[in-house]
Amino acid sequence: MADEIYRDIVAFITVARARSFTRAAAELGVSQSALSHTIRQLEARLGLRLLTRTTRSVSPTQAGERLLERVAPRFAVIADELASLCELGSKIAGTVRVTASDFAFNAFVWPRLSGELRKYPDLKLEIVNDPALTDIVAERFDAGIRPGDQIGKNMSSVPISPDLQIVIVASTAYLSANPRPLTPDDLSQHACINTRFSFREGINAWELRKEGINLTCRVEGPLLFNSVYAALDAALAGYGLAYLPEILARPWLESGHLQTVLDAWCPAQRGFHIFYSGERQLLPALSLIIETLRYE
Incomplete structure (x- = not known):
């Protein structure tokens, strides 16, 4: 029965x-x-x-x-435990499903994994590029990659990047045609390029900080994207100000195509972590990926 x-x-x-x-x-x-x-x-x-x-x-x-x-989650735990028993003492193999934003994948995941994966021909990696806050248990992912301050309490996590310096950037052409903002209040006079990573979430606020003063700015503008790459492209095209990780904008800052504004107000934000259910035993393949991505 x-x-x-x-x-x-x-x-x-x-x-x-x-x-x-x-x-x-x-x-x-x-x-x-x-x-x-x-x-x-x-x-x-x-x-x-x-x-x-x-x-x-x-x-x-x-x-x-x-x-x-x-x-359903309990059945998944049972399946994972049975799979882990089968893999004890065996070679690294199987499929690992990971969700990550396109920026995290390109900046911190693929550069480290691309060479390592060649050593394990029986390991299959499925990456789903999605910036939304995915429920990895419900969606049957083995792990997710998100900023460290966006991870649920019941998850285990390992850092894969340093904290990220944020910059507000605009093209040289845009700043030539518009007054440079000198205070956060000045942002209301500018076209700002917004991001929202899921329809279930609100538009991302611009978090600013200076000398102990923390501001959450809701800016306005004609463009809204779910990717920081699209926001970068729009800034390069002169559509307005964009709030981006400095590491992403760095090549265009160095070339002079972009300039920063409000530097004193731009904080560092928590770096990316790979996170996974703390209730499940780690399979060897996932352990390998975590250790390869680990940021010391």
Whole structure:
């Protein structure tokens, strides 16, 4: 009986995540009719409707959402533990899924991993470039890379970069045509290039600090991007002021294409960390990636 309900719950989790009996059946390697029968059996055993079915979609009911939220992570932990047992004493192999912003990946991840990965032909790395604050457990990532102050309390983390100096930059042409801002209040008179990394989040504020004074500035402008690279390109094209990591803008600052403003107000921000669930045992492949990226 226990084996049956475990299999039925795995089937339910697969359908609920895929939102489709067709895709879930393909993933599980069973027929759609058999999968539908399995779900009906589980619902009958629990006395609850777990899925709402229409001709076009499948979605969890309130009871289904609760089962998915509370049980699915435990099944993932069990799967990880079984996988780790299989890999004890074996070579580094398997697939590691990591979510990271494009900037973190290009600046700190790929330069270190690109050479190391060649040593492990059986290791597969899947990188999803996404600047949003992804729930790595719910989205089934092995790890994520975000600034150190944006990591949840239940996560373990390792730094992969130093703290990042922030600069406010504009093109030389823009500053020639507009008065240079001398105080944070002057930003309201300028076209500012904003960023927002997820539709679920607000537009990113410009955090400024000088001599113990901390300001959170909500600036205005005609452009809004979800990538610091796009904001950099817009600043280079003369569209206004951009709030960027200095390391990203450095080549154009050195060439004179960009200039900084309000230098005394621009703070350093927490560097990037790789983070992962503290409740899961680290697989050898993920441990290798963490140690390769670790910033001393």
